[in-house]
Amino acid sequence: MDNFFRVEVISQTPNPQQVIYAALHQDYSDTFVYDERDHFPSEEECGEIIIKRLLAGGRGHYGPMEHPQIVFNCGYFPHSVMQQARTHRVGVSFDCQSFRYTGKGIARLGLELKLALSKYQNLTDCLQNSPELKDHLERTIYLRPVGKYRDRQGKSYKYAEDDLLDDLVECARLVINYSNKLESGLSEEHARGLLPFDYRQHFVVSFNVRSLMHFLDMRAPANAQLEIQQMCKLILPHFLRWTPAIASWYLSHRYTRAKLAP
Template sequence: MKYFRVDLITATPNPQRCIYVGMHQDYSESFVGENRINWPDEKKAGEICVKRLLAGERGHYGPMEHVQIVFNIGWFPHSVMQQARTHRIGVSFDVQSMRYTGNRINQVAKGLLDIEEVFYLRPIGHYVDRKGRRYNYTQTQRNIDLQYCEQAAKRYYDLIEDGFAEEHARGILPFDYRQHFIVSFTLRGLLHFLDLRSKRDAQLEIRELCRLIWPHLENWAPEFAAWYQQKRLYKARLAP
């Protein structure tokens, strides 16, 4: 969807080897750090970990907490942040507060930024609510909503100009203003997040977030990603 973005900030190098070492120390008599020459390469380590930790639904996810990946996520609506932070998923967030970051609202009010770069509205089309009721979101309705967003931005600007605090003025904004945030996942946390939010009946926008995260997971931990895609993706089976 327009403007949505996921950039990789950093990630544990050789994550599958790291997980392998954690797993291996569990049952190794020796101090495994002294035998690095005998560690398998990244691909082989991933294959071993999948076989010993995950295959057969063993659910031994603990060693997957040793590795971490960090994303900068941009232009997603506030509702996605609310969903993303729900449930215990083992992540850390830093999010635009709208107490210090409201200048983009003023820029919309002045006509310097496109309304849809700052406020999110769903695409026109057919939708189904949680109870299975179908409805159509038309271009005419969407144009009305765009006008409302613009009016809210102008009211926000007026309040700021009148000396109101940002945390006061933000209260009149449409719920789904866009936000940027940093999020860090352990591999275990990331797979659990995908269990929760990539399923077919998850909300549209957070499924798009999962879709944009997925290539980064494939590049970072390919053997884990391949197993997950085959066994768990879209199946809404919650991680242990």
């Protein structure tokens, strides 16, 4: 997994399994369930009730799970991940870092690279002899790690250290060009078109329990892009801590199985 990818929780509904319990209980109760809130089953017991009444045996009653919300801050993911993630809009909201306004960090990196070029013969030497500069570049522009991969037709190939270095050098040239264009007066929204496609972006995304499972259904299976699979893996520990009974059931019955999303 890429060393820079991050998923952190900004906020979440407390006692989410009790909230779902209250919703399903109201469906079948002629009482005003708010008045019973001090006598609700425990969070753990509510989780067991949800599995039994809503999920087990293929029941698929997902409606009550639309009430609790969790908000994630996702960081350092390539632009291609954001493109895929934002296609899931039902019960999901996104706010994404815009490079119309946030290109100053990349411009500074361009200046650092130009300064390094005054000390070394070429960009290859710069990156090979300056680990901090190489780290800064890899934190800014995403390239897949060295390793073995398969294309969409199943053909295997190797991405070697030399390949990565060559591609980092090309990315460095584009970052320097971006910095030069800003200096010449281009706007950030104009100059960003000159950057490598997979510059890293941060975004905030909110899910309810149902839409979170839908997202994982669609983007965790092995046929999804590797980077968004890794995003799903980083989401899972938060899901398990937040709604342990539901998340455990999900892992056992749906996760990576490419079932039709609820």
